Amino acid sequence: MAGDPEDGMLSWDESVFRDEHVFEIDYVPETFRHRESQLESLKYALRPAARGSRPLNTVVRGPPGTGKTTSVQKLFSELRAQTDVRTVRVNCQVDSTRYAVFSRIFEGIFDYEPPSSGISFKKLFGQIADRLVEDDEVLAVALDDVNYLFYENEASDALYSLLRAHEAHAGAKVGVICVSSDLSLSVIEELDSRVQSVFRPEEVFFPKYDVDEVVDILRERAKRGFHDGVLGATELDRVAELTAESGDLRVGIDLLRRAGLNAEMRASRTISVEDVEEAYEKSKYVHLSRSLRGLSESETALVEVLAEHDGEQAGSVYEAFHERTDLGYTRYSEIVNKLDQLGLVETEYAEVEGRGRSRSISLAYDPEPVLERIEG
Structure with a gap:
């Protein structure tokens, strides 16, 4: 480096x-780019709420990291600031049962959590609806990552209760936004017919960002997050390339942060391409980390067993899982299906001589990073 070697070094x-x-x-973000048409569609669905009517129900679909949650949060924030509409976003990866969904709605309306035991769903539901009617308020609920409700077979019951609230409690006005990142899931078709008949949602699709859009979004984020001169054009381009490869903008945002931390570890004022490459390894x-965080104890146990028995026959995987959890084959099969839907495992059927069709199961990732993230 030319000049004083300390020039490029950070002080304590x-x-x-x-x-x-x-x-x-x-x-x-204050400025939210490249999602103008999706935001307009969501505004159209929510606008009746601002006039005191029930908002239009909506299904929001798109791959992970395409701005779905940010769009909903942004519009909910505007609604709260400018109107009396109640907005509640439920993270269904965490709250994946009907009771848990309504507990989160209760908390959003009353500003405290309901008792953890001793209150029936009927009473919980009744208190929510009564408050809405009493205050003459409209409620907009976003079921974020609604696919998790489907994985637990809770989606139809949860939606039925929300959509029929006005029948059980005259004057209750509730609209629902279902947000799904699972493109293989057809939200409407997978619901019970009793729910389909009243749901009839608007549909808003969020496609993957193209490379130019990724660069634009990451440049704006870097400008707000880093001091001037920290991230050069070459380094930004490399971050954008890796982000586009992954198809998930969240990878790029996390990559910027980790690259910045790597530069600080070197006490450098600027991020290098090496900082970016090293950061990308984490x-x-x-997506893996996020999926693992939402798993139950028995689901995590199966992931661990698969990591430890990588490449072995499905029979020996089940035996090891049963030994560890004492759970039977039916529950094991349900968990395999859920992990498959989450993209954590890959399953395929093959003909095995003398045994007919047999299902083989393998992790969709190398075992080492999976175990690292479970233990970490």
Whole structure:
């Protein structure tokens, strides 16, 4: 490096970050680019709520990391600021039963959690609906990652209760936005006919960002999050390439943060391509980490068993799982199906001589990063 070698070095109280929060997954940017038509469609569905009527029900679909949650959060924030509409976003990866969904709605309306035991669903539901009627308020509920409700066979019951609220409690006005990242799931077709008859949603699709859009979004995020001169054009292009490869904008945002931390580890004022490449080794597993965080104890146990018995016959995998959890084959099969839907495992049927069709199961990732993230 030309000149004083200390020129490019950070002192103890310096950082490459102007605002590190900009790189967190739940950050809602002030300027939200390349989703104008989707935002307009969602506004159209929510506009009746601002006039005191029930909003239109909506299904929002698209691959992970395409701006679905951010769009809903942005519009919910605007609704709360400008109207009396109640908005509640439920993370169905965490709250994946009907009771858990309504507990989160209760908390959103009353500003405290319901008792953890001793209150029936009917009473919980009744208190929510009564408050809405009493205050003459409209409720807009976003079921984010609604696919998790389907994996647990809870979607139809949860939606039925929300959509029929006005029948059980005259004057209750509730609209639902279902957000799904599972493109193989047909939200409407998978619902019971009793729900399909009243749901009839608007549909809004979020496609993957193209490379130019990724560069634009990441440049804006870097401008807000880093000090001037920290991220050069070459480094930004490399981040964008890796993000486009993964198809998930969240990988790119996490990659920027980790690359910044790598630069700080070197006490450098600028991010290098090497910082980016090194960061990608962890950032590329953003989807894996997120999926693993939402698993139950028995689901995590099966992932561990698969990691430890990688490439072995399905029979020996089940035996090891049963030994560890004492659960039977029916529950094992249900968990395999859920992990398959989440993209954590790959399953295929093959003819086995003397045994007919047999299902083989393997992890969709190398065992090492999976076990690292479970143990970490």
